[in-house]
Amino acid sequence: METLGDILQQLSLAQGPHTLPKHELLQDHERIRNLLSSQKARHAFAHTFSDHTPHSSKAPLDSLKRITISKLTADTVHYGRVLVCRTIAKPLKFVGVQTIIEDPIVGQGSSGMEVAAARLSLYNFANFTGPHSDLNDHLPIGTRLFIKEPYYKPGSQDAVLMIRCDSPDDIILVPNEQVGGKLLAGLRWSDALPIKYGLPIKRGLKPQFESVDGLKQKGNEQFARKDYASAIDSYTCALELDPNNAVLLSNRAQAHLNLDQFRQALEDAEGAVKIDGTNSKALFRQAKALYGLRLYEEVSSVLKKLDMASADTEKLNQHTLQRLEEQQHGRYDLNNIFQEARSKQPPILDHADYVGPVRITKIAGKGRGMVATEDIVEGTLLLCSKAFAIVFPSEFPADARQNVINQQQSLSHFYIVKRIGERLQREPWTATEFYNLSAGHSIPPMSNTLQIDSDRIAKIVDTNSFTPKTYDTSSSSPMFPSNPPSTESSSESDDSKGLGLWILASYFNHSCLANARYQNMGDFIFVRSTRDITKGEEICVSYVLPFDEYDKREKTFNDREFRCQCQLCEFERAQPEATRHRASLLDQFYEMHNAIAKNDHSIIPRLMKIIDELRKTYETAASTGINASTSVSANAAKRKGGKKNKKKTIAAASSSSTTPTFVLPPRQLQLGMFPPISVLFHLYRSCAQLQQAVKTMVEGYELLPQCGNFVHIRAETAVAICMAYQQLRSSEEEARWMEIAKKEYELLYGVSKNWWDNMRKI
The missing domain is CATH 2.40.50.140 (Nucleic acid-binding proteins)
Structure with missing residues (x-):
């Protein structure tokens, strides 16, 4: 055969x-x-x-x-x-x-x-x-x-x-x-084939030799088989014969709902309600369509017309009230969202978007960016947004890679470009906000947003996408990178990553020492301030991993067609020889990955030597002309004052300047030392040299600035020190570092007792 x-x-x-x-x-x-x-x-x-x-x-x-x-x-x-x-x-x-x-x-x-x-x-x-x-x-x-x-x-x-x-x-x-x-x-034409014109689908074609009841029954059977597209066609043919049939409109609305075609579902449900205002199914489907379109206030208005005794109606009402609380006040149950994202595959979640005290505006020398509309206290939720499109590695077929001819491209890139094209085709009203995103400095704005431009979609993805972050909270040494930097590209590692695009989050520009940080849970992204921000100040996030070396960061910036001018990048540019030597030492460190994974204590002397050599590369920091205006102790003291006192401090700062300069002390620019220090702590602790371990890790914590992605590392480091003091049975120091860790996690996730209790269990 x-x-x-x-x-x-x-x-x-x-x-x-x-x-x-x-x-x-x-x-x-x-x-x-x-x-x-x-x-x-x-x-x-x-x-x-x-x-x-x-x-x-x-x-x-x-x-x-x-x-x-x-x-x-x-x-x-x-x-x-x-x-x-x-x-x-x-x-x-x-x-x-x-x-x-x-x-x-x-x-x-x-x-x-x-x-x-x-x-x-x-x-x-x-x-x-x-x-x-x-x-x-x-x-x-x-x-x-x-x-x-x-x-x-x-x-x-x-x-x-x-x-x-x-x-x-x-x-x-x-x-x-x-x-x-x-x-x-x-x-x-060469022969007498029947000629077809117009949109080549059943919709709009006059049915022949079929009755309304027959077409309705046919649509119901197709619906029962979950062939919703065919059911829509059958209901449409029936409506050609009986355009004022509320039941047919309501049935077609449900078929659209099952295909996530919410706008079409809303149109049909509203049409059915207009014909028959007592049709409870049509009203409920109208509410479901509005919910799918994320129009929660309108959902509440429709639900008031329905009997709340119905279990489905009550459930939708409760979900709508939760979404309104999220949308209007930015109040999210992060513990439940975290658990929900871990349990669903793929983790597509049902929550509302929230926009806090931020707005999009033009930034000198950068194009568009995001700025604060008021003084903002550290740890404030700035934005929560559902992905416009996202793909997860769990969605890739097992044999997908062997079918890709261009091996330089990741699977996630192929999938997300395809997914965006499908969405623009299905929901053309979303095209304007998508095509308004930058496709790179060399690409002019798009004049016809109704066009599905695959090439432009790919460039917008290249410029604006985020890799969803995951953290191994069970690791005894969470600070050590599981995939050390390599001089060779790896398509396998790229294929283990997902890719997401969030419209509003795309307007945050980059800084290695950012004043905000993004964290994704499922297909949602949360952006939170990591330090105090004054009204009118630009809000940035980091596009790179916390300890990426300068050359790797610079490659990322070149790919995205911009130049980072943060204090860290300027510091490393000012010392090219020291920066190159530092990179060489870190390469030696990453080559020890296998020995570190085996807890090989014999490498401790080599680690200590690398740390000493790295420290020497920073000895010229004082001669770079970078002045320190803040310190770890000053930041810590400021944080003890509470949010009410801090608002006064921020207001005083903002009265003198709308774009304050945040300058780190030279000590916190020595970030290249942290990865080997964190591993040295881990090795000391594994061989019961706890006093030396604590001393080493406290030095590491003092290196970390309260900026962007470093805040997460600060929190994990504080927890690690706390656990070491627990082993030493030093209850006073354990309690002190537990409180420090709690404050660090509040910066990451806001004040939430449930969240902190969950983190302690982990």
């Missing part, structure tokens, strides 16, 4: 780019379609991976000149041209959506002549996963197409030349009013 693998192997035997006659293209296409249907396509891939930079046409249709398949050139994007063609085969979804297209007959040619045909592969068009053997309902045979600036390339399996399209906006399904337009003028 012939298998799908057999067919693909046969196709791959051909050598070199070439074309096939129409009948052979149709035969190969039909063989694959039949196999997909009979075998349910176990070998097919659920997602699309590109082997090139996706092309997306920026040209308006009326500026393009007509071209035919027979005039296309291999391995070429045909700029300034539009391909006029029609489909002649039932489309299928294998990797992308595939069909066969043919040229029209130009001029006075014979109707029976053989015209050029080609495969057409459409990527990022289907917003569902998995293979499908027949998509004729969505792209019927005979559909006329305009393909803007077509890309003609050899297929990856058999080198047969094909048209590849990565952007849905590059395909235009010819509407009725353009049948006689200039691009179609003088064209005829």
Whole structure:
């Protein structure tokens, strides 16, 4: 019996780019379609991976000149041209959506002549996963197409030349009013295939020989099979016959809800309620749609019209009240959110967004950024936001990497670009806020936000995405990096990471010594101030890991097309020789990773020598011209005063300047010493040299600034010192460091007894 693998192997035997006659293209296409249907396509891939930079046409249709398949050139994007063609085969979804297209007959040619045909592969068009053997309902045979600036390339399996399209906006399904337009003028087709115009789906087509009740029953059966898209089509056909049927509108609203199509669901539910205001199902579905659109105040208004005795209504009401508390006051039960994110796979959570005392504005020399609208106390929640799009490693198929031709790109990048394209296609009203994000300094603003521009999506992801952070709270040495810096790139390590894009969070610019820090839980990002911030001051987060060396940080900045001018970067630029020597010493330290993992105490002398050599590289700090205006003790004293007294202090500072300069003492610029010091503490503690361990780690804690990502390390370090004092049975010091750790965690997560109790259990 012939298998799908057999067919693909046969196709791959051909050598070199070439074309096939129409009948052979149709035969190969039909063989694959039949196999997909009979075998349910176990070998097919659920997602699309590109082997090139996706092309997306920026040209308006009326500026393009007509071209035919027979005039296309291999391995070429045909700029300034539009391909006029029609489909002649039932489309299928294998990797992308595939069909066969043919040229029209130009001029006075014979109707029976053989015209050029080609495969057409459409990527990022289907917003569902998995293979499908027949998509004729969505792209019927005979559909006329305009393909803007077509890309003609050899297929990856058999080198047969094909048209590849990565952007849905590059395909235009010819509407009725353009049948006689200039691009179609003088064209005829080789046979009498039925001609299709307009949007090629069932919606809007007049049903024939079916009753309203029959179509409703058909839709209900499809709904019961969870074929919600087909159910929507059946309900739509029924509504063509009976447009004022509230039950049909309500049923279609529920089908849209099950596909997370909340705006369409709201439109149908509101239509049903307008016809029948007593329809409780329609009212409830209206409330559910508003909830999905995150319009919680409107949800409350609708729920007041329903019987709260219903368990479903009461549950939705309770969730809505919780979301309003989050949205209006920034009050989140972080302990429950943390547990929820750990227990769900993937961790897609149901919570509201919150915007605190921040606003977007232009920042001199940087473009747009985020500033404080009032004086802000350290530990204040500034922003909570649900991801516009996010992917987690748990979502990657086991064989996904072997199907990626461009091995330099991570799976998370491919997946998130695809996911964003699907969302923009499904929810075009979200395009403006997405395309308003920076795609890099060299990319001008986008004029047509209705276009799905794959190339621009990828650049926006490159410029604005965050890697969701996770921390191993069970590790006895959480400060030591589990993956030390390497001079070699590793696609495997990249594939173990997720990627997320949050719209508002993208407007926070970078500083290595940031005054705020982001933390993600599931698909939500929380941004909290890590020190006092004055009104009008820019708020920054760090895009790099706390102890990344200067060269690695600089590469990240170059990739994102900016230059960091924080005190740490300026300090290290001012001492290039010392910075290079420091990097060499840290390389020696990271090479000891295996011995450290085995608790090999014999490396302690080597560690101590590396720490002493690192200390010497900082001896020139005083000569760099960097003046210290703050200290660890000053910050600690300020924090003891409480938030009321601190507000007065901040107000006094802000009255003199809206953009104060935060300067660290030279001691807290010696950050390269911390990783080996933290490991030395761990080794001392494992061999019961507890007094030496505590002395070592207290020095490490004093190195850490109260900035950005370092706050998390400060908290973990305080806990580690506390545990060491517990082993020493020094209850007074244990209690003191426990209080220090608690204050550090309040900076990270706010004042929350439940959260602190949970951290102590961990």
